[in-house]
Amino acid sequence: MSAMNDVMTAAARRAGERMPRTVAAADGEVLLFDTVGSTNTVARELIAGGRRIAVIATDEQTAGRGRLDHTWSSAAGESFTVSFAIVVPRAVATDASVNGWLQMIAGLSALDALDGVVRHGTRAEACDDVRANSATRMRDDADGLGDAMPCDDADGPDNAALQLKWPNDIFCDGKKLGGILAEMVFPPDDPQSVALIFGIGLNIAVPADRLPTAQATSLQLHWRLDGTTDDVRDAIAAKIVAALRSRIAWFVADPRGDARDLLAETRGVCWTLGHDVEAHFTDGSTLRGIAVALNDDASLTIRDVDGNVRIVRTADVGVLG
Template identity: 25%
Template sequence: MQRNGLSSSLDMGAGFSRVIIVDHTGSTNADAVAELSSSSADAWGELSVLATADQRQGRGRLDRQWQAPRNSALCTSFVVRPHAGSGQVLPLESLRWITMLVAVAAVDTLRGFSLDASIKWPNDVLVGHKKICGVLAQLVVEPGGGASVVVGIGMNVNMSESELPVETATSTYVLLGKELDLDAVLRSLAEHFERHYRAFASVYGDAERPDSSGVCLLDKVRSRLSTVGQDVKVHLPDNTVLEGRAIDIDGEGELQVRDARGKMWSFAAGDIVHMRPESYGA
C-alpha cells in the first residue's frame, strides 16, 4: 500500500472555526483538552477539528491504549463549545449526546463508501460484527467556566489484516480491498458531524424533539444501532456479568436490557466496563 497521509490544509467550509492537521502527535484528544484548559480556549470557536494520520499514544474507554501504523488510521478530535455559538447554549445534560452525534456521523461516512456500518452501544462503530471505529468524549470546564466537549474518533482505514490490533477489528482496506483517500474520509466525517450537530443544537439539545428533517436524534441513533434486539453480556465494575436482550435506548441515552427473568435494567455508558453482543467479532 502507498498509504498517503492527510493534507496539511483542508477546506472544511465555514462551519468550523479551526481545522488543524498535524503530521503526528501523542493524542489529538489530549492536545485539544490542553488547549481548552488554557487561556487560548476562545480561539477554537464553537466547532473545530484536530486530526492526524499518525497518533502514537491514543487512548480509548477505561484508558485502553490504541495505536496504529502511520497513515493507516484517521484520528480526529472534534472540539465542541456550544457556549461559543450564536444561539441558545445547550443544557449541560445534553452534552452526553455528543458522542452519539460523532458515531452517527461515522456510520453515515462509512455508508457513503458502501459499507454497512452500525453503532454498537455505547461508543463503537461496526461493519458487520467487527469494530472499525471507537469514539471517546471528554468534558472540559474551561478557565472561563464554559463547558465544552472533546470527542475523539479513531477509524481504521488503510490498515491491512495483519495490522489489525485484535481479531474483532476490521478496516476499510480489508473490507473494500483498496485504499481510501484520508482527506476524503475526514471531509465526509466532518460534514456529517457538523450537519447532525447543527440539527441537534437547533432543538436546544433535546434528543427526543424532531429537528427540521422531521427526525429526532434519538431516532437517528436507533435507526443506526445494531445492539438492540441482540443477546448481550454487560460486564460491570464489580466483576459481575448481566446477560439479557438489548431492548431499546431511552431518552437519556441509556441501554435498556431485559434479563432472563424479565426484569428490565438500564445502563449508562459510565455504569459498565464493557458490553458484548452475542454476535460481536463473528
C-alpha cells in the first residue's frame, strides 16, 4: 500500500509540475505517469476503488485500447494520451434514447480544445485558420473556448480542417488525428451516479514516417505550434476539461432539448456523412453503403447498394471515399 501511495504521490506531483493548467481546471485528482498500459484502465480501477479522479495522463502508453479492442500505443514526447472522468446521473447515462450523445460530446469537446490551441498557431499549409464554422458551437464560457475562423476557401464540411468521424474519431484534413474510447464505471459510494471515462488519444508530434497508416496524421504536420509537447498537452487537456464540464452540464439539465442542438452541431462537423463507408460489427459482419443521416439518438443511418437503410448504433465505421 505504501508503494502504491508513493506512485500516486509522484504522479500528482508530476502533473502539478508539467500540467499546471489542467490541474487548475480540473475538479478532482490529476495524475501524470511516465508509462502505463492504458490510461482508461488506470482511471477505471482508481474510480472503482473510490478515488475522485478527473484526469489520468501518461507520457507513454503500451496497451491502450480503442473501439472493438483496437490498440492505441504511444511513445513519449509524440502523443496526447489522456483519460478524462466526469460524473453524471445514472438515469442519463443509461437512457438509450439519449446516451449516444455522451460520446459525441467528448468528440465535440476535443474539437473545442483543439480549436482553442491551434488557432493560436500557424497553419503549416496555405490556410492560416482552423476550420469552417459550420454549426452552433459550444456556448461561450469564461475560458473563451470557441470557433476558429474559417479558411478563405472553405465552403463546406469537406474543406473543414477538424471534424469528427462517427462515432469516435477525430479527423484533420480528411485523415485520422486521434480517437476516443468511452467507458462507464459505477462509483462504489454513489448508486445514483455513473463515472464516464473518455480516453482521448491524439497524434501530436508523431513524424510522418512513424504514423501507423497512410490514413493517419499528426498535429505537427498541419500547424506549427509554440512550446513543447508538454505545453501542447497541457493546453489541450485543460480546455477539454472545461469543455466537457460545460457541455455535460448543459446536457444533464435537458438531455432531449440539448440533443437537438447537438444533432445540428454534429451534422455540421461530421466527416462520415455523405461518404461511402464500411461498418464492422462485433459479430464479424460488415455493411457497406453511404452514410446518409445522423439521427436523434446519435445513431447513424447507412443506405446499402440495394437501397436498403440500416440504423447503426455500435460499430467501427470506416470511410471508403
